[in-house]
Amino acid sequence: MAKAESKTETARRPRAKRAPSSASSARPRQARKISSAKSGSAKTETPYHHGALREALLKAAERILERDGLAGLTLRAVAREAGVSHAAPTHHFGDLTGLISELAAIGFRNFNKAMASACDAATTPLSRALARPKAYVAYAQAHPGMYGIMFRTERLDYSRPSLHEAAEASFAGLTNAIAAMRQEPIIGETLTLDQAAAIARAWSMVHGFTMLLLDGRLTDILHRLPPGTTPEQLLEAILKSTVPRPPGC
């Protein structure tokens, strides 16, 4: 650990220890109150002392995740990035698990949105069938840290409604896509073994491919293909050899 951060974490912010009314708008924090440079427009976008911290922390966490990766995402780092004390997040998320879960929920929502819009944009049946898994992998490649949060779980609290709903929506989208592809809607809560196998197979394959790709375990395979072959091409080759399954056979 230790990332050459120096600065012994104590005495970071001057904070004007004992001066209740020194310069009226002394603005003790610096990283807050940035939007609406003009004074209040009767809407108080950032309520000065509190209110926007929760969103600010989530934004900061996402920024850290994209900049420093999963290892850099600590409670204290998030607080530092947001310009507040290291214990501030506690009141909003309770826990590191809480913050990560809430962040993962955001990730799932964006993830679902990306897949849905990719599906909508497709025209031919074949492209429709390929659109979802391709969007899946594309999202993971574009946001590896977020995908790691979402799936390399361990520290995720699914009892939180936001996370539960977002992840559930993701699973429902997959299930519906498979059902639509097989022209065999799902009845009630039960599944036939065939249906379950189709769903689990599709999910396993795409998830496994994504994990192996992000972990760099497919580079050997890619290097043994004609130079310049992209992961997307490999994925497409995999999908095309699996997806069709014409009624016969």
Next chain:
Amino acid sequence: MAKAESKTETARRPRAKRAPSSASSARPRQARKISSAKSGSAKTETPYHHGALREALLKAAERILERDGLAGLTLRAVAREAGVSHAAPTHHFGDLTGLISELAAIGFRNFNKAMASACDAATTPLSRALARPKAYVAYAQAHPGMYGIMFRTERLDYSRPSLHEAAEASFAGLTNAIAAMRQEPIIGETLTLDQAAAIARAWSMVHGFTMLLLDGRLTDILHRLPPGTTPEQLLEAILKSTVPRPPGC
């Protein structure tokens, strides 16, 4: 963190600070020197002061991994379990990454052994085709902590020869199995897109299935199947709908 371990880590072992020859065989350590209760058989299995620590640490790490899971596997916990000071592992593994990598190498070797013997035991072509993936998932279910170490990487140093070789052997086994199944041996270092797709698809599917299963993300699907359906049955259904691929079609 904190697992109710109390004991402030200082002043753990009496160690007989200043008594060079108090009772001759004072046995300062307790967790070492256990084999060969009879005195030395001219072979000195455990060289009294050093030598077997490396293996002891790896054993301790594996024990912790199976008992407390991935979160409990820390350098200090391993040292504690082995009955040595918390800095002792440094000299043998250099790093937490070093220890985990070495442990993962052992895991890969056992993993490969399990799959190979499962393959050898199979008789019919169909069972041969199913044996490897089933053994794959079975190993992961039996040793989830170890599988996590091996694949939920992040802290793995593939430049270590032991890990590199063991993981490479695992990949080679998969590749050979696919090649044998397609009756189309691989020529040289290059792969056709079809071959690469077959390999990547097989690996992605089994790995993805395993991850989702270990993370509990397949329980919903399993609960919507006839009660009592096991993960193995689901896996078999998935494989049977994928593997055959008869020459036509």
Next chain:
DNA sequence: ATTTGATCTTTACGATGTAAAGATAGGGAG
């Protein structure tokens, strides 16, 4: 205007990884 309660900061504690310096033998050089 005073109190109240939510929000944020300080302070503190145990745990972790890692580095550096001190102790301890096992084994060779003289």
Next chain:
DNA sequence: CTCCCTATCTTTACATCGTAAAGATCAAAT
């Protein structure tokens, strides 16, 4: 046989982390 050398292990120290508890601060309600 004695003495030193080197690998091995222990102590000590430090920065960081998550988390809990107590103090400060401000918006708003009474």
